[in-house]
Amino acid sequence: MRAVTVTPGVRDSLRLVQDWPEPAAEEGAILVEALAVGICGTDQEITAGDYGEAPPGQRELVLGHESLGRVLEDPSGTLQAGDLVAGVVRHPDPVPCPNCAVDEWDMCRNGRYTEHGIKGLPGFARDRWRVQPKFAVGLDPVLAPVGMLLEPASVVAKAWDHIARIGTRAEWKPQTVLITGAGPIGLLAALLAVQRGLSVHVLDRSTTGPKPDLVRALGATYHTVPVNELDFEPDVVVECTGAPTVVLDAMCKVGPAGIVCLTGVSSGGRTIDFDAGALNRALVLENNVVFGSVNANRRHWELAAQALAQADQSWLNAMITRRVPVSAYAQAYAHADEDIKVVLEFGQ
Missing domain, CATH: 3.40.50.720 (NAD(P)-binding Rossmann-like Domain)
Structure with missing residues (x-):
């Protein structure tokens, strides 16, 4: 399957890999078909080699933390096949610190958290990804064109x-x-x-x-x-x-x-x-x-999902100034002066 990757710390290492491995079962029970990922300044800083951390034992990091996908299978019963879903970006540290222990991982105190597409976890810019039920946020169907805005929201x-x-x-x-x-x-x-x-x-x-x-x-x-x-x-x-x-x-x-x-x-x-x-x-x-204030825990993701579902959907659509097919991935990561939100689409 396709995946957009970088070698962390190496400038201009962005590439589209055509034969990336399928997501490992250990990543989570819920299998998701990627629809789109949003791109932000964090992604551009990672592609510039400023920071980023690959998963343990790997050289490359799959990008993408602003996710939108459709459930392919969920044996846990948390979601149904066909449901829209976004993956929570940050995961708690393994110690855990007092905040991570009570699911306030956005307030991690020892810095050992991990983040999809940023720090130690593969991102969502690949044809299929997996997520644990705890980190899967279901979305109202009305958000199908704009659900990748959930992470910044x-x-x-x-x-x-x-x-x-x-x-x-x-x-x-x-x-x-x-x-x-x-x-x-x-x-x-x-x-x-x-x-x-x-x-x-x-x-x-x-x-x-x-x-x-x-x-x-x-x-x-x-x-x-x-x-x-x-x-x-x-x-x-x-x-x-x-x-x-x-x-x-x-x-x-x-x-x-x-x-x-x-x-x-x-x-x-x-x-x-x-x-x-x-x-x-x-x-x-x-x-x-x-x-x-930075990042968010699941409670905030759910609040954001409610806020987006209640918003004027045409207004949210207007925030997305470019939609780029994954085949033209390099264009999506190149900044343009009047960009607000650029989206990389996997359905094309």
């Missing part, structure tokens, strides 16, 4: 879950949220914010392309000015760019008793002249919270 479902938990520290009724960045994570964060009845503002540098229209179609407000030039103080900021200046400006902009959730990952290596003392003073005196 699970990331923002976790972010909103933790924002709500932090908010219970006091009487807290947020009204306004600022989302920085209108990539897939930012747009999905905005979608979930709209579903929560909040007044949503999205900030991005793009003035052309689909991003402004996608934001406005949600009923949200689109901004292109710097964060510090906005004329309001949001109750919540979900930062999705990882750009250092945007991160710092977001921390300074949030209103009293506000919450800033950082989901973007900075590349590092850049020094900024910044008044850290003033930021500290504001955070302390205004009871603000800044926290980071």
